[in-house]
Amino acid sequence: MPELAEVEYYRRQWLPFLGQTVAAVQLNASKRVFRGEDTVKLQHGLVGQRFSRSEGHGKQMLFVFGETQWMGIHLGMTGKTKSEGPGYVPEKHDHLIVALESGHSLVLSDSRMFGRVRYHQGGALPDWWSGLPSQILSNEFTVEKLHQFLGRRSRSPIKAVLLMQERFPGVGNWMADEILWRARIRPDLKAGEIQTEQRLKLYETLIEVCQDAMRVIAPDWSKPPDDWLFNHRWKDGGSCPKTGGKLIREQIGGRTTCWSPEWQG
């Protein structure tokens, strides 16, 4: 479910507890979300450490405890982070509960368990964090990088290309549709067939949709305005806010894609 701005919303749910000290960690090591991690180390390593800082990067979140305890969380399709007060009773799909000395707890739940928790102990940033690609809302995300990537993925539909996290971290299904709709590019157009002028428009729109999503959704999960595609894309029968024409929903790049044929050519 969560894309760039929804992930940022969830990350912020833990931030009011920065500076607090971990009293205990509860987890179920058999759960899929901990695949590949040393859960015994995770459970003991955090205790007594202060929740010292956090960063977001695309769909990834980083939470640091003390100076040497690094926890990464990816929410997958159904992951959620939340905080709870004293006396909280864990629910069915809660996989990780970081209890603080104040009695509050930081909780990760995920029903489908496509999400993932990572853990690293040591003085330096873990490579699963330092190796992430340039963020779209950073100076390193350049039109040249976009151009190179469209060349490498030239035979895939642009919809599928925008979903590739190695170049567009944070872009998910709704954002990709929103970007292509605003840039007036057909989602089934092969990446290599996008002309220079449209590439520039695509670059600008990528940044614009990320900024808009962060502004509207990240602080309090506000509903986007009706002049975005967002409110019209979820079920059959919607109409294009630009033309009033019918929106199409079909599988492109393996995902349900909503687009406006007369608007996007």
Added chain:
DNA sequence: CTATTTGTTTATCC
């Protein structure tokens, strides 16, 4: 009972 899902990883084919 069937189809669907705002995501990634893996296998397979080209």
Added chain:
DNA sequence: AGGATAAACAAATA
């Protein structure tokens, strides 16, 4: 070798 595509993962919801 590297890219493209479909299946797999798991559970809720319609």
